[in-house]
Amino acid sequence: MTGAVGRGLVLVVEDERPIADLVRLYLSREGFGVQVEHDGAAGLVAARRLRPVVCILDIALPGMDGTEICRRMRADDDWTPVIFLTARDDEVDRILGLELGGDDYVTKPFSPRELVTRVKALLRRAAGPAGAERVRSLGPLTLDPGRRTAALQGRSLTLTATEFDLLAHLVGRPGRVFTREELLAAVWGYASHAGTRTVDVHVAQVRAKLGPAAVLIRTVRGVGYSADA
Structure with missing residues (x-):
């Protein structure tokens, strides 16, 4: 686990280590704690154990893909925001991920700055408004x-x-x-x-x-x- 935790912990499940290291670097710079796992089973265990503020899940993972991790989280009534990463420029894969309860997706190759921006946007939405709003x-x-x-x-x-x-x-x-x-x-x-x-x-x-x-x-x-x- 790396980085300051002022903004909370982000779980990154990505088997391509250079990509995982780059995402970790950019998130850490923005004050997030980062836990990286490189296979699906370890990612699911980490999601259940660490309760991160956001999960970034690669779709194509060894052992268990990212959509299955998300499906099991939602089955556990865990609605932690999820962003999918996919190298497949295939609309069916992206839509499948969203239908399983994902909140957003990013297609590789991607800008790490854009990914961090999307993480922040998800957290702002999940936190709700700063002041009370009418029902x-x-x-x-x-x-x-x-x-x-x-x-x-x-x-x-x-x-x-x-x-x-x-x-x-x-x-x-x-x-x-x-x-x-x-x-x-x-x-x-x-x-x-x-x-x-x-x-x-x-x-x-x-x-x-x-x-x-x-x-x-x-x-x-x-x-x-x-x-x-």
Whole structure:
């Protein structure tokens, strides 16, 4: 384990040691503690034992791939934010990772500065707002941004940090139509046409968790999404 821990511990599971060392260096410079593991089984053990603030998981790992680590974490009700790293420029792999509960992904080769920026953005979202925000309601859905909780007809919903922020952004402005690019910039903190598929995947995941209330999120063909009661 290396680096100061003022910002918390980040778990990096990456079998390519030069990449792992570079990520460790950049995170340590920003005040994060860093634990590096080089295979999937060790990564899962570390995630369960150390309870990091963010997990950075390579998808292609020896023994157990990154998506399986994430799946097992979510099965344990561990919703630690997860960023996937992948060398596969294959949309199916990236979407699979997000559907298993990942919050973001980065395709190799990547900028370590960008990766650190994404880690910080995830932590800001997971921490919630600095001040109290009013509770938001839309039909049977209630969101409390201050407590980072969501409920549907009084029953708690389990959402990732990204799913919560996406839903809160839509519900906070009912009736307004947001383009995918606007949502990507507002929720993920960056804008890229190539990343707009990420928005679609997360919207699908949120709708799946809303069940019959999925109709609250409306698709505006050729434009984007809005939340309507």
